[in-house]
Amino acid sequence: MEYDIKNPDLAEQGLSRIEWARQEMPVLDKIEETFAKDRPLEGIRLGACMHVTTETANLMRVLKAGGAEITVSASNPLSTQDDVAASLVVHQEIPVYAITGEDDETYYRHLNAVLDTEPHMIMDDGADLASTLHKERPNQLEAMVGGTEETTTGVIRLKAMAADGALKFPVVAANDAQTKHLFDNRYGTGQSTMDGVIRATNYLIAGKNIVVGGYGWCSRGIAMRAAGLGGNVIVTEVDPLRALEAVMDGFRVMPMADAVGIGDMFISATGDIAVVDTHHFEKMKSGALVANSGHFDVEINIPGLRGLCDADPQRPRPFVDQYTTRDGRKINILGEGRLINLAAAEGHPASVMDMSFAGQALGARYLVENQDILGDEVYVIPAEVDQEIAGLKLDAMGIRIDTLTAQQAEYLSSWQHGT
Ligand SMILES: NC(=O)c1ccc[n+]([C@@H]2O[C@H](COP(=O)([O-])OP(=O)(O)OC[C@H]3O[C@@H](n4cnc5c(N)ncnc54)[C@H](O)[C@@H]3O)[C@@H](O)[C@H]2O)c1
CATH class of the missing domain: 3.40.50.720 (NAD(P)-binding Rossmann-like Domain)
Incomplete structure (x- = not known):
């Protein structure tokens, strides 16, 4: 297996921090259970360009449980946690191309190493993979099932591509899920x-x-x-x-x-x-x-x-x-x-990334399940998926909420009632 990380000897330290983050990521654990059973990403080569952090490592475990064959590069030269990169390689056997403090040339070499695997799906944070794929590797677009995008800036870039007619595969804007930007961004x-x-x-x-x-x-x-x-x-x-x-x-x-x-x-x-x-x-x-x-x-x-x-x-x-x-x-x-x-810090706490990355995992499944009907556009995760993620999070937090009574459901869907 090829990879480019700082030091594989850091793997144990990385694993212990990944497990620490996992305690705050119960929604991802739930999704992992269903992914392991249903294998929705079987046969999918997935290229991810994301911050290589403990939370991302937990997402990668879930995607792998779903059957994806994954390669990872960093979406920012300074955000890589080298011990996490090491654990991904050593414990999860995922090729990682990311070294903290890498220069721009290395950043793009790593990104291209991911694209060399000829992915069917990409998971971007800032749309650098999607942009490089479209600009420099148009011959690989045909094989693409789709992509997901983590952040506001990436979604803006991808929507601009779609508006120009330049986007050549469907993208799920994970950022635009309510369970993402309401909590993660804020x-x-x-x-x-x-x-x-x-x-x-x-x-x-x-x-x-x-x-x-x-x-x-x-x-x-x-x-x-x-x-x-x-x-x-x-x-x-x-x-x-x-x-x-x-x-x-x-x-x-x-x-x-x-x-x-x-x-x-x-x-x-x-x-x-x-x-x-x-x-x-x-x-x-x-x-x-x-x-x-x-x-x-x-x-x-x-x-x-x-x-x-x-x-x-x-x-x-x-x-x-x-x-x-x-x-x-x-x-x-x-x-x-x-x-x-x-x-200078460790990025978002695991508890919010639990929801953001639930959106990424379910977004990936959505792309596979709907590949025959999706066009070359930027899609928001369906509202039911958002509700599902929020429900799982509340369950995990031990918080119960009310449900509409039949009378309330009828009242809220009717135009007949007035003063
Ligand atoms: N640091 C992180 O971990 C993290 C997490 C999520 C998103 N982001 C990034 O943060 C940025 C903002 O994301 P968001 O979700 O808050 O976007 P947003 O669209 O909700 O907010 C951006 C705001 O900036 C304002 N703005 C634009 N140009 C401005 C200017 N010149 N002066 C003052 N205000 C201006 C806009 O009017 C808008 O209200 C994006 O680049 C996004 O990718 C970073």
């Missing part, structure tokens, strides 16, 4: 982003002006958790509805150009480019911390900041690059502008 990103910022800096949040870029699913969670730690949260937005929501949630809202003069810490999670741009850095306070939790590292214009400095940055701590501008200010970029929750 509570997962909210908590783990603050965890990443704190691990990287050990700064106190209380009393600081924390500027949050965006008020979408992820940034709402970040604003909520930063406020919970005592930060004075300022939100920047481009969408009036979301901006209004932030105002009514009790946050100050203003343009980034105004926020840069007062912010102590900036955390962007928009999926957009240059949300913190060169002209913002020109006005930023000395000592400011700047982090990103959006998918790509383009939200913060780091080359623009470098252009304001004579020298390369210093690294006073891991995950902190301190730039000194020509006018003597010190600006700190965390985690090289990459997803801070995965770079």
Whole structure:
């Protein structure tokens, strides 16, 4: 078996952390039971480009139980947990191509190693596999049953491809399931982003002006958790509805150009480019911390900041690059502008990934079962599947809910009742 990981000797440590995460992933365990029985992915070669974390390792176990033949590469150069990569290779016998800190050239070499297996299905986090497949390997498209996509940014890219008529296989947008973005993007990103910022800096949040870029699913969670730690949260937005929501949630809202003069810490999670741009850095306070939790590292214009400095940055701590501008200010970029929750912390807690990855596993099954009727489009997981995942999660948490009585069901479906 070929693979490219840092060190297979780390496998035992990886396994013990994977098992730790598994305790918080009961929904995946349930799906594994049915997958092992039904083998819905029998004969499917599956290429995954995902963050190589303990939670992903648990998903891979379930997909393998379902019959898939899997190869994995990393969806981010900094997020790979090398011990997990080792355990996937040693214990699950899954070829992994991922080494933490890999450069761009290695990243794409690894991604291409996955595509060399000629997958029938891909599981993407950011749409890099789908994009490379379409741009560089059109001859492999014919064999594709479909793909799934984990994150907002990837879904946006894939929808753009579909709108251009460029998408050549069906994709399930796992991100768009309610049981994904309501919980993973909001509570997962909210908590783990603050965890990443704190691990990287050990700064106190209380009393600081924390500027949050965006008020979408992820940034709402970040604003909520930063406020919970005592930060004075300022939100920047481009969408009036979301901006209004932030105002009514009790946050100050203003343009980034105004926020840069007062912010102590900036955390962007928009999926957009240059949300913190060169002209913002020109006005930023000395000592400011700047982090990103959006998918790509383009939200913060780091080359623009470098252009304001004579020298390369210093690294006073891991995950902190301190730039000194020509006018003597010190600006700190965390985690090289990459997803801070995965770079400096461990990504989302297993409990939320349990639901996100349930959507991935059931999305894969949905693609196989419906391959004859699906077109070259981006699909949302059917509402019943979302309900099934939420029901399994509640069961696992020991929480029971009411069911509609016959009278209530009739009332809610009728137009006859009035005052
Ligand atoms: N860190 C993680 O682990 C993690 C997890 C899930 C998603 N993501 C990524 O986070 C990003 C956001 O995802 P989401 O689900 O919150 O998306 P979303 O669409 O719900 O929210 C994005 C928000 O950013 C706003 N925005 C866009 N450009 C802006 C700008 N220039 N200034 C201010 N606001 C702007 C939009 O109006 C929108 O409200 C995506 O890149 C997604 O892939 C990261």
